[in-house]
Amino acid sequence: DAGVIQSPRHEVTEMGQEVTLRCKPISGHDYLFWYRQTMMRGLELLIYFNNNVPIDDSGMPEDRFSAKMPNASFSTLKIQPSEPRDSAVYFCASSLAQTGEGFFGPGTRLTVL
Amino acid sequence: GQNIDQPTEMTATEGAIVQINCTYQTSGFNGLFWYQQHAGEAPTFLSYNVLDGLEEKGRFSSFLSRSKGYSYLLLKELQMKDSASYLCAVNTNAGKSTFGDGTTLTVKP
Numbered sequence: 233d234a235g236v237i238q239s240p241r242h243e244v245t246e247m248g249q250e251v252t253l254r255c256k257p258i259s260g261h262d263y264l265f266w267y268r269q270t271m272m273r274g275l276e277l278l279i280y281f282n283n284n285v286p287i288d289d290s291g292m293p294e295d296r297f298s299a300k301m302p303n304a305s306f307s308t309l310k311i312q313p314s315e316p317r318d319s320a321v322y323f324c325a326s327s328l329a330q331t332g333e334g335f336f337g338p339g340t341r342l343t344v345l
Numbered sequence: 346g347q348n349i350d351q352p353t354e355m356t357a358t359e360g361a362i363v364q365i366n367c368t369y370q371t372s373g374f375n376g377l378f379w380y381q382q383h384a385g386e387a388p389t390f391l392s393y394n395v396l397d398g399l400e401e402k403g404r405f406s407s408f409l410s411r412s413k414g415y416s417y418l419l420l421k422e423l424q425m426k427d428s429a430s431y432l433c434a435v436n437t438n439a440g441k442s443t444f445g446d447g448t449t450l451t452v453k454p
Contacts, residue, residue: 265442275388275432275444288441323387334378334442336387 236337238324244343250312253340256305257326265334266299266309267323275323281307314344349445351433356451357423365418365448367433378434378442379407379418388432391418420450428452 237256245251257264265280279289284301292299296315301307311318321341325334348370357363369377376395380388394400394409394416406419420427430447437443 274446277441277443280441333390333393334380334388336389339387 236324236326236335238322238337238340240340241338242341242343244345245314246345247315248313249344250310251314251318251342251344253309253322253324253342255307255309255324255337257307257324258335259305261326261328261332261335263327263329263332264301264307265325265327266307267325267336268320269323269339270320278309311342314342316344318342319344349433349435349443351431351445351448353446354449354451356453357420359423359425359452359454361423362419362421363423363450365420365431365433365450367416367418367445369414369416369433369435369445371414371435371437371443373438374411374435375438376436377407377409377416378432378436379405379416380432380434380444382430382432382447384429391431423452425452425454 239254263282266278267275268278269275278291279299280287281301297311299309321339323336323339325336327334350368378393379391381391382388392400392407394407397409399408404421409416428451430449432447433445434442
């Protein structure tokens, strides 16, 4: 298996633009997590899915953020409109079970100018 | 909510042993993870403890005391490549992991 795949790896955009981050989890994993990492706030859980269903989105900072998982092999995190404070590395991770080892993707480094 | 505390930075010498502590307060505890993260890379899994005691895996060991809300990661025979950030993460019954801020370990020759 290729591991968790994220795209794009780097994204530079201007304030106000829509940004869509993509993730393909490891095949067979039931859980998918979206994290954001910054120097100031560390690694924060934004939202996670179990069997494609959003379970906890309490970490989503505001309504500008939305996430979907239309099927077991694909998820998106969308920011609309983007703001400079959204600049961070966004990681997607997947795991087999609730207490399973989390496998992280390489991350998307987002810069909002 | 959850509160996870780790030292911000530690320094150790190549070949030595270092212990990185993590204390936590949480409800619905369902296990504790340790992850390693090199600069500019994604976190990678090191260990998972759900019962009290020591789990050993090569040069790395992890200990858990649920009654004390305490865990540590023990790194033996330190190598330069062990310089990284070490993240403690608490998992709850809701299937959610919350990460500490991480401990940046610097290994010196």
